[in-house]
Amino acid sequence: MRIRASVAVVTGALALTSLTAPAAQADDSPSAAAARSASAANGAKGANDVQLGDTKISNVVINGGKPVVAATADKTIKVSFTAGDKSGIESADAFLWHGTEANTDGFIGAVEDSAKCGKGTTPTCTLTFVIEPWWNLSKNSLGTNWKVDATAFGNDGDFTMRDNVKSFNILRAAKLTVNATPEPVKKGKTLTVTGALTRINWETEKYAGYTVQPVKLQFRKKGAKTYSTLKTVKTDKKGNLKTTVKATVDGDYRYSFAGTNTTQAVDSGADAIDVR
Known part of the structure; x- marks a missing residue:
């Protein structure tokens, strides 16, 4: 039997209003009936956790532990968690939300039928979500402090609903450029290294300069595998970068x-300099 939680908002409070099963089984499902009763009371209390029996949720992982970064295209991520019940896990569900309560100013439900749980008494359950920046991130302020609500059902009718089990940020995509001149350059002469740091503005759907941000100028000697930091430069009021260094040996600058907590980390490409 498959049981799925659907979510609605009633007068600003979170209420998990229905748990549906196939028609032949929905009316006599003890877990569905208990969930309806518990979630109704839960909504009045401000969406705290609800639990019936021994079902548990732990180890929530968002996007495989990697930062969630969005530009203008749809972004697909996965959320996984460990669900535990002595009878095994029958099904799971989750949703993402932003605000002081669910759906205050942001809500993302799991892709239909994407929930997959493994076997045993403590399987990993995984769900797929699609972030649509034009809709879910209509304001730049919507990038930070998203929350995960998760639900798991045991095969014996037990269940748990975890409110705000984990939070995360959706970072604004960024771009970074570099250009070192002149090329080639005489040994001991001055190199001017320029660049620009920009990030997506979800409200305009365009990239704009990220101002007054510390950026490291790094150098990798020809033949070496790693970069070393030469200095830190701050972007100007338009997101531009400019500094000078002495040319010593052939290598790459970047x-x-x-x-930051709003914007992804990014490296520029490498600009190779020939020192003569």
């Missing part, structure tokens, strides 16, 4: 941005 800029490196560590990222």
Whole structure:
């Protein structure tokens, strides 16, 4: 039997209003009946956790542990968690939300029928979500502090609903460029290294300069595998970068941005310089 939780918002509070099963089984499902009763009371209390029996949820992982970065195209991510029940796990569900309560100013449901749970008493359950920036990220402020709500059902009718089991940010995609001149350059002469740091503005769907941000200028000697940091430069009021260094040996220059809680970390490409 497959049981799926659907979500609605009633007068600003989270209420898991229905748990549906196939028609021949929905009316006599003890877990569905209990869930309806518990979630109704739960909504009035402000969407705290609800549990019936020994079902548990733990180890929530978003996007495989990697940062979630969005530009303008749809972004698909997966959310996984460990679901535990002595009888095994029958089904699972989850949704993502933003605001003080679910669906205050952001809600993303799992892709239909994407929930997959393994075998045994503590399987990993995985669900797929599609972030649509034009809709889910209509304001730049919507990138930070998303939450995950998760639900798991045991084969014996037990269940748990976890409210805000984990939070995460959706980072704004960024671009970084570099250009070192002149090329070639005489040994001991001055190189001017310029570049620009830009990030997506979801409200305009265009990239714009990311201002007053620390960016590292790095150098990799020809034949070497790693970069070393030469200095830190801040972007100007338009997101541009400019600094100078002395040319010593052949190698690659790049800029490196560590990222923030709103914007992804990014490295520029390498600009190879021939020193003569």
